[in-house]
Amino acid sequence: MAENDNLENYWMPFTANAGFKSNPRMIERAEGMYYYDANGRKILDSCAGLYTHAAGHCHPAIVNAVEAQLRSLDYAMAFQFGHSGAFELAARIAELTPGNLDKVFFTNSGSEAVETSLKIALNYHAAGGESQRVRFVGREKGYHGVNFGGLSVGGIARNKNGFAAGLPHVHHMRNAYSSDNFFSEGQPETGYEFADDLEQIVRTYGADTIAACIVEPIAGSAGVFVPPKGYLQRLRKICDTHGILLIFDEVICGFGRTGEAFGAHAFDVIPDIITMAKALTNGTIPMGAVALNTTIYDQIVAGKAENTVELFHGYTYSGHPVACAAGLAALNVYRDEGLFERSKALSSKLSALVFGLRDLNIVRDIRSYGMLAGIDLEPDAATGDRGYDLMRHCFEEGLVLRTSGDSFVLAPALIASNDQLEEMIAIIRKSLVRYMT
C-alpha cells in the first residue's frame, strides 16, 4: 500500500472497517488462482473471488471480450430498445437451465435477481387470479442478498438485526441440518423430512396464501449446508401439491460449483425459477439473472396488448452490453475448457483434503459437495468468533480465506490444481494448530 493512500472515505461492505483500516489487506492485481499485493507477494485464492471466478482471475478470453465490447457499444437503452448480446446470452443461459426454464430476466447482482424472482412470483399469481398469494417461505441460514425482500426470506439473524421488520408475511423452515449429519461427505443420508416444515406452514396459513418457497440448493454463505437425500424432491412435491412456486437461489451453486451447470441438475430437481449471478460473468462485470419457466412467463404476458409493458420491473443496466459480452465469453470458456466436468472430477480431491482436517480437535463439523466445503470450528469462548483471526492469519501466510463466525468455506476456482488445493489445506492446518492446546 502506498504510504499516502487514504482509507478514510470508503465504507467497506461486510467488513470490520476499523480492523481493516488499522491493518489493511490490500490486493493489487490477480491472475488465475492468485492475487498479488503491491510488493508482488503471491496470495492463493481459496474462494474464487467471492464464488465468482469459476475460470480464475483475469481470464484472457473474457478480458478481451470486455475490451472489444467497450469499443463498439458501451450501452443501449434497456427499456424498449435491445442489442444482440442480451438476446444471445439469454439463449445461452436457457440452453444450460433445466426443464423449460427458458425465459431470462437480467439484473446486476444476486440480490437484485432475488428481488426480481419474488416480484415475478407475486405477479404470476396475481395474473392467474390469485393475488391473495402473498406469503413467502424461506429457510433458516438461507442467504438471499441484502435488499429487503432477500433479507426477509433469508435466515441469517446477524444480517437482519437492526434493519426493522422487512417484508411482511414471511415464514422460515428450519435448516435441514442436525448433529446426526455431522461429517457428512456429499449429501447427508438423513434429514429429508425437514422439508415437511413447508407442509406445516401450509397447514397454518393455507396453501392459497403462499406465493413461493425459496431455498439455495446448497446453503452457501452460512457455511455450506448440503441438502439431505430426498429433501429437495420432497420440497418440490409439496410445492406441486399446493401450487407454490419453488425458487432455487443458485447465485453460488450455478455454473459448475456443484459439478453440473446448476444445483438443480446435481440434485435432479427442477424448480420453477432459478436466480443466478457471480460466475455468470466469471465475476468480471457485475450481472445477475432470473431464469423462469415458460408457464410463468406466459401467464404474465397472456392477453396483454402488443404495445403494453407486461412486467413493470427492470434496471437501467439490465442486460448491459459489457456484462453480456463478459457472460458470453465466460460461458464459452466454461464449455471450451470443460470446467463443469473438471469441477466434478476435482471435487473428490477437495473433499478428501478437507475431511483430512478432521483429526484436529478444534474442528466441529465438515460438510462438502462439489467444489464447495464448509468447516465449523469449536467456538472461541472469549470472542465466539474465531474466523476473523483465522482469516487474518491465513492472509499473512499467503491465502485468502472466506470466514464467518466460527466457520470457514472453501470454494476454489474450478481450474485449481491438486497442488494448489493441497497448499490451501496446508496453510489452513498451520493456522488451525495455533488454537490447539
Ligand SMILES: Cc1ncc(COP(=O)(O)O)c(C=O)c1O
Ligand atoms: C445464494 C445467494 N443469493 C444472493 C446473493 C447476493 O448476491 P449479490 O452479493 O451479488 O447481491 C448471494 C451472495 O453471496 C448468494 O450467495
